[in-house]
Amino acid sequence: MSTLAVVAIGGNSLIRDNAHATVEDQYEAVVETAKHIVGMIEQGYEVIVTHGNGPQVGFILRRSEIAKDVAAMHQVPLVSCGADTQGAIGYQIQQALDNEFKKRGMDKTAVTVVTQVVVSENDPAFQKPTKPIGSFYTKEQTEEIQKNNPSWVMIEDAGRGYRRMVASPRPQEIVEKNVINKLVRDGYCVISVGGGGIPVVKRADGLLQGVDAVIDKDFATSLLAADIKADVLIISTGVPTVYLNYGKPDEKALDKVTLAELKQYVTENHFAPGSMLPKIQAVISFLENGGKEAIITNPESLEEAIAGKTGTHIYP
Numbered sequence: 001m002s003t004l005a006v007v008a009i010g011g012n013s014l015i016r017d018n019a020h021a022t023v024e025d026q027y028e029a030v031v032e033t034a035k036h037i038v039g040m041i042e043q044g045y046e047v048i049v050t051h052g053n054g055p056q057v058g059f060i061l062r063r064s065e066i067a068k069d070v071a072a073m074h075q076v077p078l079v080s081c082g083a084d085t086q087g088a089i090g091y092q093i094q095q096a097l098d099n100e101f102k103k104r105g106m107d108k109t110a111v112t113v114v115t116q117v118v119v120s121e122n123d124p125a126f127q128k129p130t131k132p133i134g135s136f137y138t139k140e141q142t143e144e145i146q147k148n149n150p151s152w153v154m155i156e157d158a159g160r161g162y163r164r165m166v167a168s169p170r171p172q173e174i175v176e177k178n179v180i181n182k183l184v185r186d187g188y189c190v191i192s193v194g195g196g197g198i199p200v201v202k203r204a205d206g207l208l209q210g211v212d213a214v215i216d217k218d219f220a221t222s223l224l225a226a227d228i229k230a231d232v233l234i235i236s237t238g239v240p241t242v243y244l245n246y247g248k249p250d251e252k253a254l255d256k257v258t259l260a261e262l263k264q265y266v267t268e269n270h271f272a273p274g275s276m277l278p279k280i281q282a283v284i285s286f287l288e289n290g291g292k293e294a295i296i297t298n299p300e301s302l303e304e305a306i307a308g309k310t311g312t313h314i315y316p
Contacts (some may be wrong), residue, residue: 180228218282
């Protein structure tokens with residue numbers, strides 16, 4: 001089989017700015033990213049695509065709350081909002097990939113797997129919400145929102161404004177991993193673990209039950225990549241490479257890094273908890289569980305990154 005890569009696309013990367021947040025705008029961003037993924041496949045890779053859903057799940061939840069207040073509609077639980085984003089974003093990525101395959105005359109098909117991910121109901125995250133969802137708000141907007149929604153936890157996110165926080169338990173098991181593995185090894189380009197997967201808990205009788213939370217997509221992607229023994233994990237972000245002292249006069253791009261060096265940088269607090277740190281932790285987890293290589297770069301640099309021309313490459 002060709003080299004198997006798992007590629008994670010951020011939910012925020014589908015929204016270029018506040019003026020381009022519509023579904024149509026997001027599809028345009030997906031189409032651009034699809035070109036680079038198909039470029040990888042042309043170079044001999046089999047690819048599993050995962051994606052975030054932070055802004056999108058927040059939009060759906062907010063719509064549901066407004067519909068309840070204005071028209072007495074039933075509210076959609078957070079877990080269902082997450083499932084909705086898997087279908088909607090998965091459809092967009094699937095269509096964009098299939099169209100790109102057709103344009104290039106490639107005999108390839110994309111398929112989306114609605115993916116459930118097991119979490120522990122005793123995860124401390126349920127007591128301390130840390131996962132940002134939805135739009136960024138100003139301080140004034142936040143104060144107004146909290147008057148009407150006193151139970152919301154609102155925290156400043158990476159200096160870009162305030163966002164709503166929800167529980168983000170650690171993923172323990174990808175329920176559909178065998179299906180995903182079979183499909184990719186049969187030659188399909190698989191979209192899975194959307195938004196980090198739909199969080200479920202295993203009841204005492206062994207049956208699954210959904211819970212209100214949002215799983216970090218990088219942690220879930222890392223778990224999937226390790227489970228199916230992928231050769232490379234690629235996490236896309238807003239920058240072409242990872243930097244030390246990011247945004248400071250002495251910032252330094254990281255090109256090739258060992259696992260030990262990366263862990264040292266984490267202990268030195270080089271990576272912001274709200275943005276780069278989860279990606280770094282996901283990479284560490286993948287390499288500690290048998291992964292051979294991880295790459296962090298932006299979506300438009302995917303082909304250059306796998307050719308070794310850009311991106312941060314991390315090795316065991």
